[in-house]
Amino acid sequence: MESFLCYFLFIRLCFLLPLVFHAIVTNCFSSIQPLCHDDERYALLQFKESFVINKTASINPLAYPKVSSWKLGGEDRDCCSWDGVECDDDTGHVIGLDLDSSCLFGSMVSNSSLFSLAQLQRLNLADNHFNFSQIPSRLSRLSKLTYLNLSNSEFSGQIPSNISQISKLSSLDLSSNDMSYHKSLKNLVQNLTNLKVLSLSYVQILSPLPDILANLSCLTTLYLQGCGLYGEFPVGILRLPKLQVLRVSNNQDLKGYLPEFNSSSPLKILSLQITNFSGKLPTSIGKLDSLIDLDVSGCQLSGSIPSSLGNLTNLISLDLSYNTFKSSNSSLSWVGRLSKLTFLALGQIKWNMEIPLYLANLTQLRCLDLASNQITGQIPSWLANLTQLTVLRLQDNHLQGPIPSSIFELKNLECLNLYSNNLSGTVTVDMFLKFKNLTSLLLSWNNISFLPNTKPNVNATLNKFKILGLGSCNLRKFPDFLRNQDQLESIDLSSNNIHGQIPKWVWSTSKETLVYVDFSYNFLTGFDQHLGDFPWPRIQILKFYSNKLQMTLPIPPSSTLIYLIGRNMLHGEIPPLICSLSSLRSLDLSSNNFSGTLPHCLGNFSSSLNKLKLRNNSFRGIIPQICSKGSRLRMIDLSQNRFEGLVPRSLSDCRMLEILNLGSNQINDVFPSWLATLPELKVLILRSNGFHGVVGSPKTNFAFPKLHIVDLSANKFTGKLPSEYFRNWKAMEKIDVDDFTYMKSFTIIVFGYFTLFEYFFYSMRIVNKGKETEYRQIIEVFTAIDVSSNEFEGEIPELIGDLNRLQLLNLSNNHLTGHIPLSLRNLTELESLDLSQNKLSGIIPPQLTQLTFLASFNVSYNQLTGPIPHGKQFDTFENNSFIGNSGLCGNPLSKKCENPKASPPPPSSFKKDQDSWFPIEFDWKIIIMGYGSGLVIGVVIGHTMAERQQWFVRTRKRQRRR
Template structure:
């Protein structure tokens, strides 16, 4: 049986051999069909046209590249087996090529061998370096392409218009080629009716978004990020039936609003980050029940958040950062228990946050920074222990009080903790050392006290330690910092810390990117800076560093330094005389309040902020300033500069916002400072020797808030053409040679925000120009409790730090008889100074409409007539000077209602009668009333003979239709209780408050006198 079995199997094999041979022959034949010679040749030629360069690798782990396997020897000679190559099974043609992240370096040429792969359907060349070469228009010959990805590969030039011939494309990705341009998006997509995915991020397009995109009914992904789009976004795109991913982030000039959404929408990702979109979030946003990510931060949305947002149960990312949302955060938001990321920072949310926010137990990232939100009870933060997955927590700027909540000690996964800009008190807790994963700790701008606990220096992973501006004390040594071997950002400025720079080790281990040692009791530049070559931010301000800036410091971080602040020291110069600054990347330089006598002439080309005020600098403005095309702030004030201003100042007025040349010796006529589109907010040229007329280009400064031209020699008529500047708040022309009549304004809404006007010490004539204040709605709404200061504000980013520049406006005006330097101008301050001119005529009763003013100076003019009764309505007035005029009549008793009046001067007029007694008038000295022979009563030595109140002058308020006291009969009616309630209340209030019998005597005498007249 065994033998029989063997023979039977052998016979079977003999019968199968021919069949197996045929199959083998067919297999070899079909294998020979794979990878056509001309296609393998084309691929090899393409490989040889580029270098395989490790520097061209986005991901170094991708080296060696895919093309390393491409060869014609051995088992790998079949191109269909090469990495990144895909062939079809039946014909053996190359139909797919994926060379993404292949470290290719070189230029793409128009006759590239790739064009010979005519069967190609999918091509991916993403994440390579094609050396800013152009995309060949010949790519359009690959007519079978359905997928094309050239993203992040350093292409430049125009996207070929012939790409629209690739009508079979379903996916096109040209994103992240920052020097790539597209002339017409409409022209590109008009034939691409099969598109499903379109990615054009960071391609320069600079056009409106074409309506034609609304017709691409198969579109599922549309990413148009940072393209320079402008105009209205087509609302039809939101309604595309298959659209799942829509992102138009970083298109600031692209405007639009959200439509009504329907529940059938498949939208999963909506990104409008840093766009011009505005309006409110529609209630129907709750219908987007498939939405996973909502990115609408840094835009112009407003209104309240609809409670329907709680319906978005699939939401994992919610970014509402930096909008104008108001009201309370709806409690329904805290039902979104799938949220991983929640950022509602830099908005205007108010109210308290309920403890239900701790229900979001999947949160990894939570930022509620800079709102009007309150934690009603700091102990409610004990629920934070439930958010155990948090790696990022930012609670800065929400007025947290008391100590740092101990519930944070349980958040052991925290990598970033930011509680800056609050009112935290107490000590920095030692239990912060429990947060062993911390890489960033921000506790800046609080009221923390005591020493920094040693345990902080045991946080081995710490990269950023920011304790800026607290009340911390004690000693920090460089040896303590060495324990934090990963620390690259150290900010200790604005405390009472003493920083010891001597170390037991020979070299500094840390390579700092940002170092803030301001107000750290330094007397010399720290030696360890000589070993720093990666610094971007260096703050040594408010120390006692004396003498010259040493030579070795110029060699510190020469390729990286972007921010340098040596202000408020005792620096006198440089121990070498450099021609230019050695830090070519420098953007922000602050050397104010030193004793410097000279600076390098050539400024770094990328300078944004150049502050050298309050030194001893002299000479002309260096011509190199004309090269600073991005300059934002220029402050040369309080030095000894001279010469004329260069005409080139107008060249960068589009970027320049702050120009302060006050307190120098500049002369000559002003150049044309403002071109159209100017962003200038503040111009201070006061205390110089400028002459001539004002350049009319100042009317282009549509964002100008303060214009100070005081104490010069300008010789011009009143610049009425400035009246249309919508943001102008402060106009100071004092101490010049302006002349002529200040006529009626031409514009109806003349300078609607103007609240400080100083025209003093000029040669203006005619009537007082109160017409300019007739439409000042700002004055009528002024908030006397607003103690914020006028300033320009901008955020600069350096070394990963948000640098908030608050440039405070300053001015010199006369207040309470003295010239006063305002280092800060309170927003609520309102003042008019028209003194020392040649104004004539009467003071209009309209002056009573100037609600909210604190300072009014009309002295040293040629004014006549009575003091208006309506002045008694200016209840916020603190200083009133009407001296050195020709005013007549009595001092109105209504001025006694000015309970805030601290300075009052009516000296050297022609006033008569008794000085009002009581209240503020009991505080004024003789010199307030000198030079009026007809005045009597305290504080003057001249006694009044007749205590009867004499008839008040005929006058009216405002438009003359509503008069207060036309005759003595009106006075009688008010006393008897038949007049207006407001005035009755004032009069009776005075009577009761004074509790003085002589008031009643006066009333009785007046009634008796009036009866006599009636009988007569």
């Protein structure tokens, strides 16, 4: 029995052992992640082999080559354990690839093995160097991607439009690459309805923002900085329920306004820096409790700064600079409550007072920017209590006195900007040795004298500067301490007294790092070496303006964005090598001795070029086709040359053009009426050319919608004055603006950790008050019409009085007839009126004495009659204003007003003017000769204008009764 039982148990055990073994094995292996699939392992290794490892390919200082751990055999053959590789726990498929900052260098080819990883859901290749290759369109084969980051990886070319087919994407980042997208952004995002993060910063989109973005209800983050966006910003984006971060800065043609906000908004970061947002900053912005970063600098915001901003106690960064806010003075005391602020910029908010003490409460500040505020007094000593400060910007104010010793107690300072104040005293290099971290020092445009070092071996211990501004610091030579500076990115030595050639050692200073150089307004005559290859390969801004350089045009590297070398003695033709400057944004070669024709390649620059200034040279020939579709040109000045032929029709493609100056050339053309379609044109100067024919009427009701300075003088225009154009020039009618800023554009240059805003003020030359005047800066509200020295005929149209913002009106030296229209009294802003050398008749309307700003008045050499009006400004005008009119009498002329012989009056026409009747063709001579005795004459002369009007009406009634 016992043997049978043992046998039975043995048999059971034999059956159970395989089952137990299977369970143990199954349980054991189920806890081990499967090895990655062979095809995916080989695809990853092939992808690795298509690149080389180069430490300079990544910017991140913590970058390292993650793919170094990828191996084919041995213990590391499981690709799921490789650095940067993520696999699915169940299937073993590669679903994530994180190779950001991996030092990869090489081109991304269209047949890359990367695109065979069909299960990939997350791909991050940011901060590598893909050798300016294009993103292959086969990327769309990775249809399961939810996360894609190719930012800052040196891709170029067009973004493949089929990225929109990767419909599961919730995060897309293609920012900071030299790429563009020429189709509507709507095509790119219309299928990406799951997007939470969209970042296309510094990708050239050059289009309006589509309304469809306001339908992305999942969107939390939107980065679109520096994309060349224009048009109207869809306000619905700011109302998206989950939006936390919005950055659309550095799109200066992007218009918009801020809506009312509610407390449910999760917005944390709002950056509109350097856009064309306008209107008011709404009081309801104080409801955004989550806001930590608000930047609206460089916009067109107006009105008062709302005190409700003081409720945003979580703010860490606040920048309200460079808007058109109303004067605030002490109304910003709420700023002292924002105790978490580490960054505060309040530039150009019109303080006009001393630095307020309530800023001393902000002890966490690392950056304080109070630029352009007309701040008075001295730099306060309590600034030394802000011990965390690394950046102090007080430039462009009215600060006085020496730089206080308390400033040197801010041991953490990295940037000290005191540019353009009234600071005085002597400064030496060794004074700044206390600042161990100081890399940015700007002292330009003060009353400071900068002296060489006074301590031995100071150059050995001096900081390595990155930004150095010593303009107008009474320098007589290039400072010797610059010899040991090898990390400079920006140097300003302008407006000093430096003579002679630029020494060889200067060209070697910071040769590999310099981006900005300004040697303008000195007495430099040339270079101390022949420049075969320009010595600063990374240069972006180069200014040699107003020196005494005598040479042919030196061509800087292709990296150059701004090149100002006007007002020198350069000669010869523009070399074809200038065509290599394909990224040029501003070119000023004015006031030199250049000759020859312009290279046709100038038209290739129009997609990047903002300003072209070639005035006052001897260029000749036909003006090339400067503009093409998508042109970004805002200013073209070709005046004072010898250009001939027709105005190039390609100018109609310059849709952003604000100022066009073709004056003083030999152009032979009719009036370029087709320019009327340019929506932004504000200044048009065609003076002193061979323009001819009738100006005629515009072909659209919206001709020249923003034009407010017109100079057609000294041509051969005929026919009547262009009254229909006058009717369209609404920008010359008074509107509710108080804009006394100057016409300008600016360029944004980002280099290293610094952003430079390069302002360029528009300029022009016109005749004002009888003298040719150069306006180096043009106030936005200045308005002028000059059609003098042509062959216009007929009467001065009454409707010219509707242009009541006019400050300058010159109709002289034509064949105009009729009377001076009474409507001119509506031009209440008028400062200069010249109607001389025409055939005008009748009286000078006494109502013109109401023009209290009139400083220059000339009606000489016409056929005017009657007494010269007196009172207010008219009492200041001299004899030359009235000579050549035999019928005029009274001061300042020597001819006294006497009783002339009677003669029958010609018929007069009447028109009701406001609340009284007055003859349109009112002629003093007609009235006194046609209506009787000397007694009546004496009464008329002696009475006020109101009495004259009553007398005239009574006389007409008596005439009717007869």
